[in-house]
Each structure stands twice: as structure tokens, then as C-alpha cells.
Amino acid sequence: MNPMIEKMTTRHAIRRFQNRQVEEEALQDILTAGLYAPSAGNNQYSRIVVCQDPDVNLKLGKLSRYMQFKGQNPAKTARSISADQPSIQDDFTILDGFYGAPTVLTIFTRPGQYAHDDAAMIAENIMLAAHFLGVASCYIGRTGEVFATEYGMEKRRAWGVPEDMVPVCNVLLGYREGPEPHAKPRKEGRILRVGK
Numbered sequence: 001m002n003p004m005i006e007k008m009t010t011r012h013a014i015r016r017f018q019n020r021q022v023e024e025e026a027l028q029d030i031l032t033a034g035l036y037a038p039s040a041g042n043n044q045y046s047r048i049v050v051c052q053d054p055d056v057n058l059k060l061g062k063l064s065r066y067m068q069f070k071g072q073n074p075a076k077t078a079r080s081i082s083a084d085q086p087s088i089q090d091d092f093t094i095l096d097g098f099y100g101a102p103t104v105l106t107i108f109t110r111p112g113q114y115a116h117d118d119a120a121m122i123a124e125n126i127m128l129a130a131h132f133l134g135v136a137s138c139y140i141g142r143t144g145e146v147f148a149t150e151y152g153m154e155k156r157r158a159w160g161v162p163e164d165m166v167p168v169c170n171v172l173l174g175y176r177e178g179p180e181p182h183a184k185p186r187k188e189g190r191i192l193r194v195g196k
Contacts, residue, residue, distance in 0.1 A: 013179045014136035015085040015099040017174035019161035026133045033129035037121040040114035049106040061098030067145040101172035108165040119168035136176040143167040
């Protein structure tokens with residue numbers, strides 16, 4: 001197997017982070033990879049907000065966790081995600097939907113047909129680059145709901161995000177705490193080969 005493909009197959013979502021910040025050189029390389037992701041019509045309109053303020057990240061993380069359940073009983077709505085890297089779906093005592101990650105990226109982009117596609121490509125480039133550099137990552141949705149709250153709107157104004165942009169996703173970055181998760185086998189029958 002090609003070494004790059006082999007490296008890609010070992011990337012995992014990480015939700016347990018060490019209490020240390022991502023090294024600046026690695027972070028710059030990771031962000032550069034995000035900027036070089038494809039965008040519809042090469043519009044390059046997206047913005048990546050890098051937040052390393054633990055208080056802000058915790059407040060946004062708690063909002064993200066709340067948006068997952070929206071006041072419902074987690075025990076009745078949750079499903080199992082990972083025994084190795086428990087999510088808020090697995091462990092209801094986790095109140096921070098950003099899992100204490102020291103760096104939280106928020107990807108904003110222009111609203112429209114390809115907004116989520118552009119943001120997803122940026123996030124994937126970021127997560128792969130992070131893994132290649134020994135930095136753990138996790139993709140988080142619910143971002144639109146979080147930034148629709150009063151606190152979320154306050155933060156985006158403070159960050160100078162243009163008003164015509166929509167928040168699509170977060171990517172958590174940090175160094176993994178504990179052992180590497182075990183690889184999960186791929187389900188069969190997901191590739192359909194068709195004739196000419």
C-alpha cells in the first residue's frame with residue numbers, strides 16, 4: 001500500500017487531549033493545508049478562525065454539547081460512537097462538546113449550494129495534515145446552531161467574521177491523551193463497480 005494511503009487509513013477522531021497547545025510550526029502547516037483545499041469555482045471565500053482561548057472554547061463547547069441534545073434526556077437519544085474515544089453520545093458526564101481541545105478551528109464560508117462542500121474539504125485537508133504531523137483532530141458539526149446563540153454571535157462579531165458568512169463546522173486540534181484507538185474494520189459492499 002502507498003505510504004500516504006496507509007497513513008490516511010490510520011487517522012482517527014480523537015476526543016481526549018493533553019493539556020498542551022499545538023506547536024506553532026505544526027499549526028501553520030496544518031492551516032496551510034486547509035487553505036489549499038479545493039473550493040467551488042476556486043472562490044477561496046472560506047475563513048478559518050483559530051481559537052486558543054480556553055475559556056471561549058469551553059463556553060462554545062458547552063453550547064455544542066447542549067445543541068446535540070437540546071434539553072432532551074441524553075440516555076434516550078444517544079447512540080454509541082466509540083469506546084476508545086468516548087463522545088458526548090457515549091458519556092453523558094462529558095459537558096464540553098469540544099472535549100478540552102486546546103485549539104478549536106471554526107470554518108465559515110459563503111452561504112449557497114457549495115458551502116458545506118467547501119468547508120468539508122478544508123476540514124478534511126486539516127485533519128489529514130494534522131495526522132501526518134502527529135496532531136490529533138476531531139470534526140464537530142452543530143456549528144451553525146452554536147453560532148446562532150447570543151454568545152456565538154458575540155464571538156463571531158468580535159472575531160471580525162464577515163456577516164455574509166455561515167459557520168459550517170469545527171475542527172478540534174491537540175495532542176492525543178492515552179493510547180491510540182484501535183482501527184475499526186470497514187463495512188463490506190460500499191464500493192459499487194459498474195461497467196462501461
